[in-house]
Amino acid sequence: MLGSFAVLRKQSLLGDAISHAALPGIAIAFLITGAKDSNTLLIGALISGLIGTFWIRGIVTKTHLKSDTALGLILSLFFGFGMLLLTFIQKQPNANQAGLDKYLFGQAATLVESDVWMMAIVTGICLIVMLTFWKEFKILLFDADYTKTLGFNTKTIDILITSFIVLAIVLGLQTVGVVLMSAMLLAPAAAARQWTNSLAVMVFLAAIFGAFSGVVGTAISASQNNLSTGPVIVLVAGVFVVVSFIFSPSRGLLFKQIRFIKNRRDLELHKTLAFMHQIAETHEDISHPHAIKLLNNFQGYTRSTLQKLVEKDYVQLQGNMWSLTETGFDTAANLYTKQSTEDE
Amino acid sequence: MTKQMKKIAVKVDDLTVAYNYKPVLWDIDLEIPEGVLMAIVGPNGAGKSTLIKSILGILKPIAGSVTIYGKSYEKQRQLVAYVPQKGSVDWDFPTTALDVVKMGTYGSLGWIKRPGQKEKKAALEALEKVGMLPFKGRQISQLSGGQQQRIFLARALVQNASIYFMDEPFQGVDATTEIAIINILKELRKAGKTVIVVHHDLQTVPEYFDWVTFLNVKKIATGPVKDIFNDDNLTKTYGINYKVSIQE
Numbered sequence A: 001m002l003g004s005f006a007v008l009r010k011q012s013l014l015g016d017a018i019s020h021a022a023l024p025g026i027a028i029a030f031l032i033t034g035a036k037d038s039n040t041l042l043i044g045a046l047i048s049g050l051i052g053t054f055w056i057r058g059i060v061t062k063t064h065l066k067s068d069t070a071l072g073l074i075l076s077l078f079f080g081f082g083m084l085l086l087t088f089i090q091k092q093p094n095a096n097q098a099g100l101d102k103y104l105f106g107q108a109a110t111l112v113e114s115d116v117w118m119m120a121i122v123t124g125i126c127l128i129v130m131l132t133f134w135k136e137f138k139i140l141l142f143d144a145d146y147t148k149t150l151g152f153n154t155k156t157i158d159i160l161i162t163s164f165i166v167l168a169i170v171l172g173l174q175t176v177g178v179v180l181m182s183a184m185l186l187a188p189a190a191a192a193r194q195w196t197n198s199l200a201v202m203v204f205l206a207a208i209f210g211a212f213s214g215v216v217g218t219a220i221s222a223s224q225n226n227l228s229t230g231p232v233i234v235l236v237a238g239v240f241v242v243v244s245f246i247f248s249p250s251r252g253l254l255f256k257q258i259r260f261i262k263n264r265r266d267l268e269l270h271k272t273l274a275f276m277h278q279i280a281e282t283h284e285d286i287s288h289p290h291a292i293k294l295l296n297n298f299q300g301y302t303r304s305t306l307q308k309l310v311e312k313d314y315v316q317l318q319g320n321m322w323s324l325t326e327t328g329f330d331t332a333a334n335l336y337t338k339q340s341t342e343d344e
Numbered sequence B: 001m002t003k004q005m006k007k008i009a010v011k012v013d014d015l016t017v018a019y020n021y022k023p024v025l026w027d028i029d030l031e032i033p034e035g036v037l038m039a040i041v042g043p044n045g046a047g048k049s050t051l052i053k054s055i056l057g058i059l060k061p062i063a064g065s066v067t068i069y070g071k072s073y074e075k076q077r078q079l080v081a082y083v084p085q086k087g088s089v090d091w092d093f094p095t096t097a098l099d100v101v102k103m104g105t106y107g108s109l110g111w112i113k114r115p116g117q118k119e120k121k122a123a124l125e126a127l128e129k130v131g132m133l134p135f136k137g138r139q140i141s142q143l144s145g146g147q148q149q150r151i152f153l154a155r156a157l158v159q160n161a162s163i164y165f166m167d168e169p170f171q172g173v174d175a176t177t178e179i180a181i182i183n184i185l186k187e188l189r190k191a192g193k194t195v196i197v198v199h200h201d202l203q204t205v206p207e208y209f210d211w212v213t214f215l216n217v218k219k220i221a222t223g224p225v226k227d228i229f230n231d232d233n234l235t236k237t238y239g240i241n242y243k244v245s246i247q248e
């Protein structure tokens, strides 16, 4: 759901960076408290995720680095540091550290009821905030400079959006893990974008796709012994993306191809008709028959185009002669005028 | 010099702006009288967009100050409307023409409050003015360049401001749209508004505008078109020996 905003900001890597940045937070929280209690660990993740994000901001505004570079830098820095800490923890004698591994690849099976409640509550809060600041989010995403001139504090809106993305990621960590989290964030949103041109519908669809992937993924992995939940959930989300990219009516590849072929056919038809019109114009009687052979010189002409023209009642055939009907003549004459007005 | 009697709408003092270390604008002083239709001209990279963005507080200058009718820009914000360069936004964003124009009302709405019937009506009127009413429900990605430009213009018109800043509103539009836009700008001037336009086509400056500012990092000249739009200033601004035949 919040992934929609990340997708629209073209900051797809942001999710990656945040989830990787969260790792050292988890490790540090474990080192300090020695607890495996997931809420404590997640607060650690939240803090280091936020620090990572705002560092990225800082790097982008203060240096020449492009934002992708900054993201990559923070991502590897934090992840490396997090792995270092994890290795260190594993060498500790009191290492019942097994519980920490799950944050790498996720383990929905270890979720307990309180975790699920926690997620539900945070999702609810996100939803309320999103609805409250809908207008502000929308305009900032579309045109940040303009938003500033209207008197909105764009920093505040920005921090609000970013914080919620971080929050969503951190919560998802337990389920799908650091490595796959960004895919989980972005896949539903990318899929949703294919189906709609409205921001509201997009966010709504993304939420549904995400939830559906979660449920189906969990079900599949529960039915098989050796499948871990996280990757399966992400795979299901991935299927949504692939299907959406192929089948969506307005942006999908399939329909684009169909439209392309149809357009080309129409064009050929029109070209042939226009050519016939030219010939017919040389005669006073528009339905004066001409030899089909005449058309063979015309590129783009085929038997099936002629057949189509007959079906549309633009052309009549007699033996190996053709003649334009009145509708055919008018349509052809209109083609020119229509084309010149459409160009405008 | 009866011009002195006119109120100054925008006043820029000692404005210096840099992105990194290299100054993009150097010590700009500028007074824009109320009610003019002014072109800002200069070569690519001269800092025209930067000047507008600095006046509007989008960029923070290193030095200098900007006043709008004698008060700081922050206090006078609602008097000013901005039409950004068209290329500055992602036109694939999922929204409609009407929605974009409605954004012009967000400033007066303030935080959280949603646009209602009144705002919708204002947006529709603005769409009508720019001749885009039939496209109100159209996805912005499916508008032509000229239509997108008109949408941006409509969004600024909704703000009902006194001073308009427009960054290359004629960029990539066809001749019909250009005429439509310039007519709207002239109407704004007739209504006593001040309109400042970054403009590229030097040939049309004398025809469209009554005031002009030459800019190339420094301010070269500013004043009435009939007094200062000449080969001398053009050469100073564009570096090469510039000759435009100005129709008398």
Ligand SMILES: Nc1ncnc2c1ncn2[C@@H]1O[C@H](COP(=O)(O)OP(=O)(O)O)[C@@H](O)[C@H]1O
Binding pocket: B019, B020, B024, B042, B043, B044, B045, B046, B047, B048, B049, B050, B051
């Ligand atoms: N965001 C930016 N970061 C760094 N340099 C910039 C940025 N925007 C513009 N510049 C530089 O500032 C100079 C002026 O840019 P601009 O104001 O866009 O010029 P104009 O609008 O007159 O073409 C150019 O040299 C440009 O490369």
Ligand SMILES: [Mg+2]
Binding pocket: B048, B049, B050, B085, B167
């Ligand atoms: Mg510019």
